[in-house]
Structure formats: structure tokens, C-alpha cells
Amino acid sequence: MNTTAPRTPSASVPSPSLLLEIALAASHLAAEYLRGLDRDGLDREYKTSSHDIVTEHDRASEEIIVAELRRLLPGARIVGEEGGERPAEVPAASAGDAAGAAAGGQVSFYVDPIDGTSNFAAGLPLFCISIGVAVDDELVAGVIDAPILGQVFAAADGEATLNGRVLRPRATHDAADALVLSGFPGQRLGTRFPDFAAGAQRRLEDGVSCVRHLGSAALELAYVAAGWADATSLGTINSWDIAAGFHILRRAGGSVRTWPGEAGEQRPDHLQPAYVACTGQERLAVLDELHEELQELRDSQQ
Template identity: 45%
Template sequence: MDTTDDTRQLAARLRSVAEDAAAGVGPMLRSAFRSGVRTEKKTNNHDLVTAHDRASEESIARHLFAAVPDSRILGEEGGHRGSGRIEWIVDPIDGTSNFAHGVAFFCVSIAAALDGELLAGVVYDPVAELMFSADRDGAYLNGETLRPRAHATEAQASIMTDYPSAEALRIDGRAGLDAFAELVDTYATLRRKVSAALMLAHVAAGWADVTLGLDTNPWDVAAGALIVRRAGGSYLPFGYDDGARPAHEAPCYVAIGPGGSAPTAVAVVERLVAARRRAGYTRG
């Protein structure tokens, strides 16, 4: 067995472990959803956390450490823990605001990396019970291989984004509103869904053609980025400096389904990132 085969088998195993960990918190999240979830503010009124975020991450962490002892975890709520070779990048509820407000567009996101390279990823929609995943061999939805095809022209394409957020408007000012207007005018439809991981999964499934984000974190995009790429799509990272880093660690991105083209989305992100760089903005 050569190294390629070893890596392929490892990726498939990590994908299976992540699927089990994500599915394991599904009953808790479905039970809590639309049950009067109490929230706390993290950085502002738009950045929320619930007890279910923390409980979900703890459950996932226990499962991952038990299944793969040679692990470490980067979690949105718990930060870094462990010191193993396999890095798990975990968002226990991506789209907490949706979850807390009774909007059925949130997910569990788990990615596995070795030496900075993503090997496996899972995005799990617990309400619809949709398990998006990827490993070395492909991308899958509930175990079936994904073979999407995006619209070839922007005039026919749909785009998902959570830009501009309130924070982005404070940073970009009128340029943020102009960028949003350009996207609305260019694409057949624009939807603000506010869950980067699930928006990426929908691009991978062919249910959206393009998605873009600014100022994301690795746990928001790592699994979804891999699923998009393994489905045949493109994931284009953008940063505020010239430092080399894995794509999922870049703070901004555009993702495009296979066969699609998104020059306007790319130009919008490039323009916003360039303006922020000129202004000395350094987040990420």
C-alpha cells in the first residue's frame, strides 16, 4: 500500500468519524430548535452563542478524541485543545442566529486536516437531516456522490452570502451597500442565509451557484470548502496580506459550482479586500 492509498483510507475513516460525531448531536439540536432558546452575546448583538453550541461542541469533542486519540481540536467555542497530529476544525452550530430565531438554516461543521491539508469534511443539516461530506475520493450527500452543475452565466445564477453584516458596514461604509446592490443587480437571485458552511454545501449540491464571504473563520468554511472542491467546484481565498496559508484560513472567499462563472462576485470581493488593505485593516 503506497502513501496515496494510506492517505485515501485515512481520509475515508476521518470522514466516517466526523459523520458519526455530527449525527450524534442531531437529536439534541432538533429538540432544542424552536423551543425558546436563550442566547448570550459574544462580541455584539449579531454574534450569539447558546448553551446548545457549547453542549454540541463538547459532545463532538468527546467523540473525536475517543475515535481518534491522536487528535487536536480547534473549536469555535472551546478554542484549541489536545496535541495530536490530526486537527479537527469544529463549528458546533454554524448559523447560531438562525438556530436561535427559529430559522431552519444552520448546521454542524467538522473538518479534519493533517499538516494543514484538509482530508475530510462534514456539514450536517440536522433539521433536514442532510449529511454533506467529502474525502479524498469525492463529495457526497447522504452517501450518494454529488455531481452538480452550476449555471454558466451570472444572469441565470443564484448567489448566497451573508455580506454585508453590520460589522462589514461599519468597516466598508457605502461601498458595502454598493457591493450588495451590484450583486443583487447581476445575479438572478440573491439570498442572505447567514451560515457559511451550509451555503457552501448548497453550492456543492448544485442548489446555489455561487457563495461569498468576508471575515470568516476556519471553522466556518473548512469543511464546506473541501466539499465544494471535491464536488468539482472552485474555492477562491482572499486575504489582507501576502502571507502563505491554507485556503480555509484565509478570511475571505468566493466559491463557485462546477461549470459556473462568477466574475462579478470575484471583482466585488477583490475590490473590498483591496480597499481594506489600503486602509490598514488586518483582521485574519
């Protein structure tokens, strides 16, 4: 389990507020593109399975974001869902003072150009652009933009906001009154650990007031940050899905716990594959306990 809190980056790297401005500029361009599309009858491709799809617009959105990030901060590293890792185009110290050159640390943008692609392709509005920003593996800024819903969640080193309105901290409800947004344990864990997954789903549904699954990890984190739900959780995830959401949720007063999964080694939270995030510092025991059991299962197979 990892509970390490972010530290403040050194003065020689771009300020968190400047990095957030850069991320917002890139997400805004992609949001404008996605809002202008006719989403009836979109073609889709399968990446790993029918549960993991991609459209041409995922790639186009990512290219729009990458081009803007490159223009504004060419010394940054970009990790995108579709394009993988793109190293800095120029050495950090040469990126230019106007762009806030990262002379004392590596800036990384974690980009999901459309989180919730299945929703997007089906015509549902529950999808978003997610851009998380880290300096030397410490999250410092994030933006989650749901273009059809008109919701922009953002945070740097100040308070988290929704469309400019501050998200105030809220306590996590007791389990009997708690709403959980989650697809945990999900199809992948169901295939790998069928007995655990079947029992875990029943225990979660019996242990809280209700469980809903939105189909977008980033939006689920944003909605927990807003206090519209009490917790969210997944057992397999990628950094571009949760980097922005983790930062926004913490700046809104929430708490995150992560587990190392099958890698078996502790890494920064946004690089861990399993997590439970709550709207307040209070935890939902049933979710934490299920993840402890899942980690024990994974450890036993190493």
C-alpha cells in the same frame, strides 16, 4: 488570492475515509442531541454584539463532538468555535493503530457545533453542524449535518455525497441566470468600509439573477456544492465555518478562491477570511472583482 489545491497526505496519517468516519460519528451524536431539544424560548448570550450570539446548546454540542473525537483519535488537534484550540491529548505516534495514529502529520478537526445559531435560536431549521478535517493544513475530509432538515453532506478523497447520494459536478450559470447565497458584504464590512459595502451590495444584486442569505456559511457552501445555487461568498469568516464546506464543494466539482484580508499573507484556504465559491469551475466575475477591490482597500490601510 489563494488557489492552491489540496495534496494527498502521506500513508502514515489516517486515511481520509477513516477521518471522515470519525467526523461523521461525532456529528451524528451532536445531531441527535440537537434534534431532541425544545427550541421554544431559548436563552441567548451575546459574544461580540447582537449580531454574534451563542446559546448553551452551542457549547453542549461542541462538548459532545470533542468528547467523541477525543475518544476516537486522541492524537488530533481540535479547533472549535466555542472552545478555541485544543491541542492533541497524546503525541500523534501514541494514538494507537486502531484509531489510525497520525504519526507522519498533524490531524486537525475544525468544529462549528451550530453554524447558524441565530436561526437555531429563532426556531428556524437552517442550521448545521460542520466538521472539517485537515492533515498538516491540507483539507482531506468534511461533514455538514443539518439535523432538522435531515441533510448530511460529506466528502473524503472520493466523491461528495448528500445522504449517500453522489453530488455530480454542474457548471456555474452565467451571471444573468445565477442564484447567489450570500450575506456579502455584511454588517462587519459595512461598518469598516461603508462606502464600499453600499456599492458592493447594489453591484452584486444588479449583477446576478438573485441573491439570498441563509444565515449559515456552511449550509450555503453545501447547497452550492449540491448545485442548488451558483455561488456563495463572504468577506469575513472563520476556519470552523468553511473548512468542511470548502472540501465538500471541491470534491463535488466546484471551485474556491480566497483572499488574505487584513493579515496580508497567504495561508491555506480554510484559514483565509474572504472567499468566493462557485458550483462549477466557471466563475462569477462580479464576485471575484468585488473581492479584489476589497482586498485592495484592506491592503491600503496596512
